[in-house]
Amino acid sequence: MEPKTCFHCGLDAADSEIIYDEKSFCCQGCKTVYEIFSDNDLTSYYELQNAPGTTPKDVEGKYNFLDNAKIVESLLEFNDDNTQIVSLYIPHIHCSSCIWVLENLNKLNPAISSSMVNFGKKTVRITYNTNQISLKALVQLLSRIGYEPFISLDDYSVGKKNIDRSLIYKLGVAGFAFGNIMFLSFPEYFQVDEFWLEQFKPLFRWLMFSFSLPVVFYSAQDYFISAYKGLKSGILNIDVPIALGAAVLFIRSTAEIILDLGTGFFDSLAGLIFFLLLGKFFQQKTYSFLSFERDYKSYFPIGITKITAEGDEISIQVYDIKKGDRLLIRNEELIPVDCILINGRARIDYSFVTGESEAVSKQSGNKLYAGGKQVEGSIEVDVLKSVEQSYLTQLWSNDVFNINKEDAFTTLTNTISKRFTLAILSIAIIATAYWLVNDSSKAMNVFTAVLIIACPCAIALAAPFTLGNILRIFGKQKFYAKNASVIEQLAQINTIIFDKTGTITANKETSIEYEGAQLSSDEEVFLKSTLRNSNHPLSRSLYTLLNEHDIVTIENYQEHIGKGISAQHNKDSIKIGSGAFVGHTSEGKSLITAVHVSTNNKYKGRFTFYNRYRKGLSKLFNQLKPSYDLVILSGDNSGEEKNLTKLLPAKTKLLFNQKPEDKLEYIKHHQNSGAKVLMIGDGLNDAGAIAQSDVGVAISENVNVFSPACDAILDASNFTLLYDFIKASKSAIKIIKWSFVLSLIYNCIGLYFAVTGQLLPVIAAILMPLSSISIVVFTTLCTNFVGKKIHDKVEKT
Structure with a gap:
């Protein structure tokens, strides 16, 4: 590179006079980028091409x-x-x-x-x-810095019109070259002396060499780059033996035609790359299909309240939201779409989106973005565009909400792959040394065949394909896991903790009775308008029970977690919640679930709730009890203890009067003792406990209280399938282990023929992707069998 040319971008640096590490730079920006790369041992970036940070002139x-x-x-x-x-x-x-x-x-x-x-x-x-x-x-x-984005101006969308077809092009080039090299090799294969005249041998051999060049330097470049990067970082990845085998074949074949020793192995080389890319193409297509189904099925079963043209409030699923709809967003609800604020006082917490925890105030007419959470009463909004589930999925998977929940089995896969590669390299070297001594003509074939036949691709594919298919199957049954690691963690849990209200109780079947002074019409309007803001299960049940009234504007709405809610309207005030919160202390400690009401600091009465537990609850707990420690952690009083004791298996732990922070500390304490905890709650008051647990599951019953802190969402209608989901997760891990065993058996057989010199490199290249495909087929069939058992159980119920 010329001394006055920028080392990073290649532009003229004659006037800048910026020198660092004996290299010239055109500006401080290029110098800074180089410093960062240098400090983090990434200067190999500059070895990919001359001036890789080149800024296009236009x-x-x-x-x-x-x-x-x-x-x-x-x-x-x-x-x-x-x-x-x-x-x-x-x-x-x-x-x-x-x-x-x-x-x-x-x-x-x-x-x-x-x-x-x-x-x-x-x-x-x-x-x-x-x-x-x-x-x-x-x-x-x-x-x-060399990463120019693609921006499509046709519809102002980013990257939607650009499809990476590089693998298809590389596969096409390798296939074309492979076919022609095989054609040119036929005369020598069949020893056609009449045609294979001495004067044509050099021409045909150099033609084969020419066809191999694009195969090696274009079609196979990803393997060489990946192997180089891995070795540069001190990692033996699965591309190292592939790159080494291809390089040996090319160098050996080139040497043979230069020295006129033979035609070399260009046919095997082109066939190797072609079949490797064919297997890679199949894997990519299959995994894309699984990912597509996963995205398609990842519609969250959360609901949102839609206000109809007649003023009625109905609950719809988020993917039914259309542009122009009027939505009611309650306190602590997530905004699922971009919208315009119409009514209400908006205080939006965008921490799920930006990581900034400070809420911002919005006025009528302001635009609100999907992912924000309303934290002060309820608001009404007009929808600007329909929900984008891919965006919510991205939000859900944001690393901000991951608290280092280990993906232990993936680590095991990586460890096996590294050791496997090291072992194969050792076997290849030892076997080649043996044949060099005994029969040097077989040495190169043995070396190449060993490297190819024993590639650990099948091992590397077992986990992603198995877990990807399980994610798809779970999605069909309305159990939506965030990612594959959730399945792995679910298979390892030994303690299951349930919230009570809204989790093991069915809100829609709860009966309510009122005791106390008669509420005036204005007080009932005030009460219903206040409850309209809250997402607590008891508030929603009570709100549904009260008669239809015109909704009034609420001021100074506050939700006191674990206690109740308060609000003002004009000069009137209201408190709704526990007896102590509303100021009712005349009676002793009550063992019933009740919501007390006071207006203008005057106690009015209480609404008593009689819980109805979800159908199949007792059967589910009896299925879980032999294998797991079961705990009920409830913020309610112990009034339901006798009923739960009769309903649930013996020795099920029942803890009442638990505040949200108590639940979190309980989980943390048991984790410190070695417990792997699954927490199942409603996603609102249990958000902290769900985030702390090894696997946190939010139960959804048409309530928009989705939190990115949860690891999975379970539709309430399939609550009783929880045991089957855990059992299926364990089966998935067994399938992965059996895939490892099958791969090991295959490799042992293949290595025997390769080491003994009975396997040609081109045959090995055909068998290698077939082994990967066989693993994919095996895992798909097994996981589909597991999924069918869950489906059959749903059909029976």
């Missing part, structure tokens, strides 16, 4: 359209005050180094608060301060 004016506020608004996921969030499609993401660079953009510019890469979709989701950096400047920064 970039300077290419993104002028991002000065248009309307276009920028259409690209943003979130835009509020000083914070904007955008997801950009970046085709150049190809390895772990790319992920590191893009997830450390905050080191390049402090205005960027966070960036997360979705490697499968090649997107990066960036949160940044709009007062310090614009979207245009952000895109130019990405382009400057």
Whole structure:
């Protein structure tokens, strides 16, 4: 590189006079990027190509359209005050180094608060301060470090029209070359002396060499790059033996035609790459299919309250929301769509979206974004666009809400793959050394065949395909797990903790009786209007019971967790909750579930709730009890203890009067004693306990209290299938282990033939993807069998 050319981007650096590490840079930005790469041992980035950070000459004016506020608004996921969030499609993401660079953009510019890469979709989701950096400047920064985003202006969508077809192109090139090389090799295969004249041998051999070049340097480049990156980082990944085998074949074959020793193994080399890519293409298509079904089935079974044109309030599922609908968002509810505030005082907590916990106030006419949570009473909004489940799924999977719940089995898979690769390399070297001594003509074939036949791809595929299919099956039965690690953790739990109200009780079947002074018409309107803001199961049940009234505007609404709610209307005040909260202390400690009411500090009476437990509850607990410690943690009093004792198995722990912080501490204490805890709650008052548990499941019954803290959502209608879901998770782990065993048997057989010199490299290349496909078929059939048993049980019930 010329001394006055920027080492990072390749632009003219003659006038900058910025020298660092004996290298010239055109600006401080390029110098900073180089420093970051250097400090984190990522300077191999510059070995991929000359000046990999090159800024295209037309970039300077290419993104002028991002000065248009309307276009920028259409690209943003979130835009509020000083914070904007955008997801950009970046085709150049190809390895772990790319992920590191893009997830450390905050080191390049402090205005960027966070960036997360979705490697499968090649997107990066960036949160940044709009007062310090614009979207245009952000895109130019990405382009400057070699990661230019693709932005489609046809419909102002990001990356939707660009499909990565590189694997198809590489597969096509390898297939074309393989066919032609095989054709050119036929004369020698069949020893056709009449045709295979001496003057044509060099021509045909050099043609085969020419056809092999695009195979090695284009079709196989991903294997070489991955192996290099792995070795650079001190990791023996599964591409190391593949790259080594291909390199040996190419070098040996090239040497043979140069020295006129033979035709080499170009046919085996092209066949190897072709069949490897064919297997990779099959895996990609199959996994994309599973992912598509997973995304399609990941509609959360949470509901939202829709206000009809007649003024009625009906509960609908979130994916039924349409543009123009009027929605009621209650206190602590998540806003599922982008919308306009119409009525009410909005205090929105966007911490689920931006990580900032401070709530912001909004006025009528302001735009509200999906993912925000209303934290002060209820509001009415008009929908701007229908719900995007992919966005909610992304929000749900945000690393902000992960508390290091280990993915232990994935670690086991990686460990096995690394040891497997090391063992195969050792066997290949030993076997080659043996044949060099005894029959040198077989040595190269043996070395290559061993490396190819024993590739640990089948082992690496077992877990993702098994768990991916289980996720899809669970989704069909309305159990929505966040990711594959939830299935693994679910298989390891030994303690199950249940909340009572709204979890093991059915809100729709609860009966309520009122005792006390007659409520006036105004007081009943005030009571119903206040309850309308709350999402607590008792509040929702009581709200449904009260007569229809015109709703009045509530002021100073406050929800006191574990105690009750309070509000004001004009000069009147109301309190709803426990007896102590509303100021009722005349009677002794009550053992019944009741909601007390006082207006203007004057006690009025109480609503007594008679719980109806979910059908099949006793049977479910009897299924779980032999294998798990069962606990009921309830914030209610112990009035239901006798009923629960009769209903549930002996030695089921029952703990009452538990505040949310008590539940969290109880779980933490048992985890410190070695317990693996599954917590099942309603997702509202139990949010802390659900987040603390090893697996947290939120029960949903058409109530929009979804929290990103939970690991799974279970539709209340399939609550009694909990045992079957846990059992299926254990079966999934067994399927993975059996896949490991099958792969080991296959490799032992294949290695025997390879080591003894009875297996040609091209045959090994055919068998290798077939082994991977066989593992995929095995795991799919087994998981479908597990899913069928769950489906059959649902059909019977």
